[in-house]
Amino acid sequence: MDFDNVDFQTLREYEPKIRHLWHDYHLSLGLPIIDIQHLWLVFILVCLDSVTVFKEPHERLSGVIKVLDQLHRYASEHFAAEFALTEMLDFKAQEHKREHQNF
Incomplete structure (x- = not known):
């Protein structure tokens, strides 16, 4: 998966899974x-699910490594930005931190 060049077809293919996770886990903060960042994180998780279906073990391992690398890099940036923004806006910051700890 080339996360810098995601095509429309891939997004359309993954949309049902993304919607399902988005609604089931109540990821919207308002x-x-x-x-938007949460949606991208969900997209990355759906990509992780999709790479596990490769038939060849080396393809599967390579795909999983790429997706986990992207997830790690993006999640690190996202959580730093999210905590800073929620604290700056006093947007239920303590409650939100607890939600992340329980997730």
Whole structure:
């Protein structure tokens, strides 16, 4: 998966799974910039699921490593930005931190 060049077809293919996870886990905070980042994190998780279906073990391992690397890099940036923004806006910051600890 090339996360810098995601095509429309891939997004359409993954959309049902993304919607399912988005709604089932109530990931919307009502802060648009954070919600967009959450959607991207969900997309990455759906990508992780999709790479596990490769038939060849080396393809599967390579795909999993790429996706986990992207997830690690993006999650680190996202959580730093999210905590800073929620604290700056006093947006239920303590409650939100507890939600992350329980997730």
